[in-house]
Amino acid sequence: MRVSEASALDAVVARLPTGWRPQAAPLVDHLVSYVVGGESERVRRLHLLYADARRLVRTSEQGEALAVLENHLTQAVAEIAPRRLFVHAGVVGWNGKAIVVPGPSHAGKSTLVAALLGAGATYYSDEYAVFDPQGRVHPFPRPLQLRDEREVVTSAEPEGVGGARGDGPLPVALVAVARYDAGSRWRPARLTRGRALLELLSNTIVARTHPSSAMATLSEVVSRAPSFKGRRGEAGETAAWLLEAVS
Amino acid sequence: MGKPVSIRNGRPRQRRDGLVVQKLPEETLVYDLERHKAHCLEATAAAVWQACDGRRTVEDIAARATTRIGRRVPEEAVWLALRRLGRARLLEAPVEGPAVGPLTSRRDWLKKAALFGGLSVLSITAPTAAQAATCTTTTACEGLQNRLCTGAPCCTTGPNPAPPGTICKKVGNQNNCSCAP
Numbered sequence: 001m002r003v004s005e006a007s008a009l010d011a012v013v014a015r016l017p018t019g020w021r022p023q024a025a026p027l028v029d030h031l032v033s034y035v036v037g038g039e040s041e042r043v044r045r046l047h048l049l050y051a052d053a054r055r056l057v058r059t060s061e062q063g064e065a066l067a068v069l070e071n072h073l074t075q076a077v078a079e080i081a082p083r084r085l086f087v088h089a090g091v092v093g094w095n096g097k098a099i100v101v102p103g104p105s106h107a108g109k110s111t112l113v114a115a116l117l118g119a120g121a122t123y124y125s126d127e128y129a130v131f132d133p134q135g136r137v138h139p140f141p142r143p144l145q146l147r148d149e150r151e152v153v154t155s156a157e158p159e160g161v162g163g164a165r166g167d168g169p170l171p172v173a174l175v176a177v178a179r180y181d182a183g184s185r186w187r188p189a190r191l192t193r194g195r196a197l198l199e200l201l202s203n204t205i206v207a208r209t210h211p212s213s214a215m216a217t218l219s220e221v222v223s224r225a226p227s228f229k230g231r232r233g234e235a236g237e238t239a240a241w242l243l244e245a246v247s
Numbered sequence: 248m249g250k251p252v253s254i255r256n257g258r259p260r261q262r263r264d265g266l267v268v269q270k271l272p273e274e275t276l277v278y279d280l281e282r283h284k285a286h287c288l289e290a291t292a293a294a295v296w297q298a299c300d301g302r303r304t305v306e307d308i309a310a311r312a313t314t315r316i317g318r319r320v321p322e323e324a325v326w327l328a329l330r331r332l333g334r335a336r337l338l339e340a341p342v343e344g345p346a347v348g349p350l351t352s353r354r355d356w357l358k359k360a361a362l363f364g365g366l367s368v369l370s371i372t373a374p375t376a377a378q379a380a381t382c383t384t385t386t387a388c389e390g391l392q393n394r395l396c397t398g399a400p401c402c403t404t405g406p407n408p409a410p411p412g413t414i415c416k417k418v419g420n421q422n423n424c425s426c427a428p
Contacts, residue, residue: 057416061394064417064424068398071381079376088379105382106405127381151387194274194287198371201285205380207373211278211285215269223271 001073005036011062015070017077018142030076034069037062051076074142078128078205084138085131085217088203091124091140092116093166094246097173098137100129100221102203108180108235110144114156115235117163119243124166133213135220136169172221173246175200177229178238186238188230193219196227259308259329260301260339277337283373286335290316291365295328296337305329316365324363331368378403383426388415391424401426 003012012034030052037047037060047065049056049072057068078086089102090109099116103109110126117123125140132138143155158165176188177199191199200218201207207214228245232238267278275293277286288296294312303311305325312320326342333342360366382402388409391397396416401409409426418425 057398059396059417061396061417063394064396064398067396068416071398075376075380078380088381104379104404105402106384147387151384151390153387192274192287192289193271194276194289195369197269197271197276198285198287198369202371202374203379204374205376207285207379208283208375211280211373212267212269215267215276215278215285219269219271219276 001032001034003034003036008034008036008062011066012069015066015073017070017074018140029080032069032073032076034065037065074127075205079209081130083133085214086140086205087129087131087200087218088127088205089129089200090126091129091137092121092163093124093170094121094173094243096170097246098124098129098170099242099246100137100172100175100225101178102129102175102200103177103179104203106147108178108232110146111180112178112232112235112238114144114146114161115239116242117158117161119236119239121163121239121243122166123158123163124170131217131221132169133217133220135217135224136171138169139166141165172225174242175222175225175227176238176242177227178232179230180233180235181231182233184231184233186230186232186241188228188241191227191229193222193227195229196222199227199229258301258304259299259342261296261299261332262337262339266337277335278373279336282336284335285371285373286337287367287369288332289365289367291320291324291363292328292331292368294320295325296332299329299332299338301339321363323359324366327360327363328366328368331366335368335370337368383415385409385426388424388426391415393417393422393424396424 033050035048037045046058047062048058049065057065059065089100090113092099101109113126126144128140130138130140143157146154146156175196197218204214265280269276273290275288294315298308298311305322309320309322309325329342332338377400383397383399384402385407399415401413401415403411413426413428415424416427418427
């Protein structure tokens with residue numbers, strides 16, 4: 001990550017992906033460049049952001065440039081992380097094991113994760129399940145992104161909804177494909193291992209680019225953890241069921 | 248059911264190129280690198296597929312699958328599996344099996360398949376990285392002031408889907424963000 005003006009560094013560092021740390025490695029996998037804009041002497045310079053040679057954004061708004069930067073870095077990490085598989089999912093810990101809730105955006109993952117935290121689970125992520133090759137899941141604890149009925153997003157720290165942060169890898173105890181459907185009752189069907197693997201693969205960032213390693217890792221997950229699928233209504237009912245199932 | 252007709256060369260052959268195979272205890276997962284589709288083959292379908300070496304007849308395949316899964320697999324079940332495997336493009340050549348005519352409706356085929364069991368070939372299209380990532384709905388995007396546009400892909404499903412390939416960004420001098428290419 002390079003920046004044209006040192007004054008913008010603090011704002012950039014605040015947008016780096018969760019768990020980042022400095023590296024002294026001489027080789028760069030992915031170069032992101034931020035050319036800081038602004039106004040001086042009646043000249044208006046735009047904010048420019050590049051990923052390698054590709055321009056990501058050209059805007060007069062620094063806030064937009066930084067939002068695009070944050071989004072791009074998170075996505076880039078998910079795509080190029082070695083020895084880690086990123087699956088779009090919510091994850092909590094319970095009794096030393098993990099509950100994984102895969103699903104696309106707006107399936108209700110964050111709401112269900114918040115309900116699980118309120119019932120005493122520990123927070124791992126509301127965005128990505130990060131698996132190692134043994135099928136264990138690691139924390140990716142960005143703040144929860146809770147959406148109200150008007151689709152306004154509010155960031156919340158896990159402690160604010162009653163949960164503590166998890167800090168180590170956990171074996172997966174249960175996979176639950178739980179799509180929100182107002183008024184539904186949670187009566188899930190058990191998935192076979194193969195169907196559970198397809199559900200996880202359909203939310204895997206590198207499904208197309210690294211299908212072999214993705215399927216190998218996901219087979220480790222589904223070989224050990226039972227999987228269920230259904231429509232859910234209120235998050236509290238489903239959260240209680242999931243915790244009971246793991247207990 | 249009508250009299251089975253022969254397949255093109257009489258001996259089906261499984262496709263091998265451009266596939267990634269992951270075996271599970273009861274099922275087999277197959278990823279098609281050309282079409283970016285993933286298929287989950289239940290036990291009988293997988294046993295039939297593995298027996299399709301281009302030398303065995305349908306009768307031979309039925310015998311081989313019976314040995315592999317430990318219960319009788321009749322030739323009718325093999326035909327059903329071949330039909331599904333062919334549709335999933337997991338065979339070298341399409342299967343010209345028993346025709347679905349007036350006496351063998353699709354419903355009859357489905358009933359037979361349910362009766363035999365283990366013949367399901369479930370398929371999904373694998374997502375691109377952008378499709379699997381977090382997206383912003385059109386409503387949420389248009390509710391953001393232009394200094395807060397997320398730069399995330401806009402959601403292409405849901406009540407107010409955005410056109411594919413759009414992101415939440417500032418457009419012109421508008422006060423709020425838009426989903427735009």
